[in-house]
Amino acid sequence: MRLRDKVALVTGAASGIGRATAILFAEEGASVFLTDVNEEAGRAAALSIREQGGGATFLTADMSQESECCRVVEACVNVFGRVDTLVNNAGRFVMKGVEATPDDWQMVMATNVFGYAYMMRYAAEDMRKHGGGSIVNVASVSSVIAQPQMATYNASKGAVLQLTRCAALDLEPDHIRVNCVCPGLIWTGQVQKMAEEAGFTREQAEAEFGKEQIMKRAAEPIEAAYPILFLASEESSFCTGSALYVDGGWTTQ
Numbered sequence: 375m376r377l378r379d380k381v382a383l384v385t386g387a388a389s390g391i392g393r394a395t396a397i398l399f400a401e402e403g404a405s406v407f408l409t410d411v412n413e414e415a416g417r418a419a420a421l422s423i424r425e426q427g428g429g430a431t432f433l434t435a436d437m438s439q440e441s442e443c444c445r446v447v448e449a450c451v452n453v454f455g456r457v458d459t460l461v462n463n464a465g466r467f468v469m470k471g472v473e474a475t476p477d478d479w480q481m482v483m484a485t486n487v488f489g490y491a492y493m494m495r496y497a498a499e500d501m502r503k504h505g506g507g508s509i510v511n512v513a514s515v516s517s518v519i520a521q522p523q524m525a526t527y528n529a530s531k532g533a534v535l536q537l538t539r540c541a542a543l544d545l546e547p548d549h550i551r552v553n554c555v556c557p558g559l560i561w562t563g564q565v566q567k568m569a570e571e572a573g574f575t576r577e578q579a580e581a582e583f584g585k586e587q588i589m590k591r592a593a594e595p596i597e598a599a600y601p602i603l604f605l606a607s608e609e610s611s612f613c614t615g616s617a618l619y620v621d622g623g624w625t626t627q
């Protein structure tokens with residue numbers, strides 16, 4: 375029970391890494407506030423936590439809107455009394471090269487960068503009232519490597535890495551730790567969609583998309599959720615501003 379009596383707010387919690395994280399956090403004793411644009415899947419995720427005896431509430435919200443970020447934190451505080459842990463996970467997969475349009479840039483930066491920043495701002499306002507907290511941002515291997523025709527996504531994830539470091543510095547006086555995970559290939563709905571678009575079976579997709587990793591497979595979402603749990607919990611009490619690579623060795627070579 376590594377998060378006993380803690381309140382955790384997880385964005386993008388309706389599916390994939392966010393859903394696995396919300397479920398794991400509840401198993402570890404946290405009351406979990408889930409949010410996502412996908413109302414049906416988000417409600418189902420919260421319900422399945424409650425059915426297992428955990429505490430969970432879902433609110434539909436769009437993390438690309440600053441007012442929605444503020445509303446989500448307020449709602450979490452109203453329901454559970456405070457925010458101890460924030461997991462910024464909601465992400466848009468806009469993959470375009472330098473020919474990307476203003477709409478492409480707006481779409482990817484609004485959710486992946488500005489949304490993370492506003493969530494940190496509002497969550498930190500609450501955390502400092504009760505002595506601190508922990509923030510985990512979901513970045514990517516794409517934060518630190520170049521990939522073809524992915525300038526939009528990679529620029530957004532590079533920004534997440536720097537947001538993490540700068541926020542760690544700024545929020546340390548308030549006893550708020552800020553870290554990020556950098557996943558490699560995780561088998562989520564998004565990756566499955568990309569596989570289908572390319573006409574790949576799962577096996578083919580793992581071989582092709584995971585070919586740069588030492589471990590040439592896709593991880594399950596829970597394999598990203600455990601490292602997020604580590605950074606969220608007191609087990610990582612001396613970690614701040616750090617990036618934990620959860621990438622099957624992708625960035626070693």
Ligand SMILES: NC(=O)c1ccc[n+]([C@@H]2O[C@H](COP(=O)([O-])OP(=O)(O)OC[C@H]3O[C@@H](n4cnc5c(N)ncnc54)[C@H](O)[C@@H]3O)[C@@H](O)[C@H]2O)c1
Nearest residue numbers: 386389390391410411436437438464465514557559560562
């Ligand atoms: N799957 C991978 O291989 C991989 C690798 C590296 C990083 N990531 C990152 O992990 C995070 C989770 O992705 P995933 O793979 O689990 O994908 P996913 O599509 O299963 O989950 C993303 C969730 O975010 C929600 N979302 C998207 N935009 C939103 C918005 N504006 N407001 C609220 N919710 C929004 C979606 O509805 C979805 O439920 C993302 O930040 C992604 O960039 C994933």
